Amino acid sequence: MSTEITTDVVVIGAGPCGLFAAFELGLLDLKCHFIDILDRPGGQCAELYPEKPIYDIPGFPVVTGQQLTDNLMAQIAPFSPEFHFNRMVNSIVKQDDGSFDLTTDADEVFHAKVVVIAAGGGSFQPKRPPVDGIEAYENKSVFYSVRKMDDFRGQDVVIVGGGDSALDWTLNLQPIVNSLTLVHRRAVFKAAPASVNKMQELVAEGKINFLTGQIGKLDGADGQLTHVHLTTDAGDLAVPATRLLPFFGLTMKLGPVADWGLELNDNTIVVDTEKFQTSVPGIFAIGDINAYPGKLKLILSGFHEAALMAQAAKAIVAPGERVVFQYTTSSTKLQKKLGVA
Amino acid sequence: MKILVTDQAGVDHELEGLEGWRVMEVIRDWGLNIKAECGGALSCATCHVYVDKDWLDVVGAPSDEEEDMLDSVGDVRPNSRLSCQILMNDALDGLKVTLAASAAKD
Numbered sequence: 001m002s003t004e005i006t007t008d009v010v011v012i013g014a015g016p017c018g019l020f021a022a023f024e025l026g027l028l029d030l031k032c033h034f035i036d037i038l039d040r041p042g043g044q045c046a047e048l049y050p051e052k053p054i055y056d057i058p059g060f061p062v063v064t065g066q067q068l069t070d071n072l073m074a075q076i077a078p079f080s081p082e083f084h085f086n087r088m089v090n091s092i093v094k095q096d097d098g099s100f101d102l103t104t105d106a107d108e109v110f111h112a113k114v115v116v117i118a119a120g121g122g123s124f125q126p127k128r129p130p131v132d133g134i135e136a137y138e139n140k141s142v143f144y145s146v147r148k149m150d151d152f153r154g155q156d157v158v159i160v161g162g163g164d165s166a167l168d169w170t171l172n173l174q175p176i177v178n179s180l181t182l183v184h185r186r187a188v189f190k191a192a193p194a195s196v197n198k199m200q201e202l203v204a205e206g207k208i209n210f211l212t213g214q215i216g217k218l219d220g221a222d223g224q225l226t227h228v229h230l231t232t233d234a235g236d237l238a239v240p241a242t243r244l245l246p247f248f249g250l251t252m253k254l255g256p257v258a259d260w261g262l263e264l265n266d267n268t269i270v271v272d273t274e275k276f277q278t279s280v281p282g283i284f285a286i287g288d289i290n291a292y293p294g295k296l297k298l299i300l301s302g303f304h305e306a307a308l309m310a311q312a313a314k315a316i317v318a319p320g321e322r323v324v325f326q327y328t329t330s331s332t333k334l335q336k337k338l339g340v341a
Numbered sequence: 342m343k344i345l346v347t348d349q350a351g352v353d354h355e356l357e358g359l360e361g362w363r364v365m366e367v368i369r370d371w372g373l374n375i376k377a378e379c380g381g382a383l384s385c386a387t388c389h390v391y392v393d394k395d396w397l398d399v400v401g402a403p404s405d406e407e408e409d410m411l412d413s414v415g416d417v418r419p420n421s422r423l424s425c426q427i428l429m430n431d432a433l434d435g436l437k438v439t440l441a442a443s444a445a446k447d
Contacts, residue, residue: 048382
């Protein structure tokens, strides 16, 4: 049975532009629910460059991606937006009354009057290594995450990568597999030192193998792997493998957005510059994911787009209601909403 | 100044570059198949190129941070570099690089 949630606005993507949209929508009394594929707010700012300084946010000579995210979260807290992390929107279907039903891969249905797509470069998904024919094995014997450990029990497992995911799964799966080979392009790891030490102990005890190299090609049939070929300093090696787990981090892919019937232009969503509305009335797109003449992919542009979008969203949620434009510096009404008056 | 870029399909392109631009920015600006998703923040490795062997000494070695970032692609070679970390200057006039498969857009 699906979980059903009814709200004014669903914002897809909890990056900086989406978060600020909750502020502008909140000032207009519109309630927001966020859906994001990551496990926390911040989007690219949190996933790609949390510690990198950003120098072009107005009023902040320098701010890191994480600080900006934290500040935006504090700024929108008075409006109590609700967050649904670790899920992806699969479909958006317009209803007869003009509202939308959104379904997620976590078996939820959101009923919303307005949808705001603030999905940046799309959804973060595991990087697929450039290996010919790997698609045919995916979700059968090649996996980018471990959902059920039992799928690996008694298997010959090859794990590729040198970060925490690769190391953690090496340690977690080792007790239940038939054999495990960790492959990384060099003997330097960007992972918790304790995990690296533990892995090296297992290698010394002969319980796992570690090879420096990269995956070359895959052998198998009907999606079932038999061998992974590795390019190593010592030449090419064919390692028996029934499961392959490549951990190369995340990359952004447009994903299901492409199937929502919106006018697209080179992986971005075409909008107008008055409301930032897409080709489907009631669905808006702000931030890096939209396209219009002169578009600059800057966070500050996304903030502007959020403010104008919110005015148009209000007119859809509360048709006919007169909206008086007010400033937070002077309006007691707005200050009450922010909890400061 | 110019750079010579071979794309993933093996097609050669001669691109005009400007002093101070990152090689990634030149390649992106000319519309070649480069994802460059973090925009030059050394956070993604989707601007991965192979530097022609005759240019390796001029370009120099990657920094430790760049080397770490290269862990997130599966097609590293000894001449791998992230093109966002190579800044155009007179000494690089004529630089030859090849776009890696892992730099391609979807």
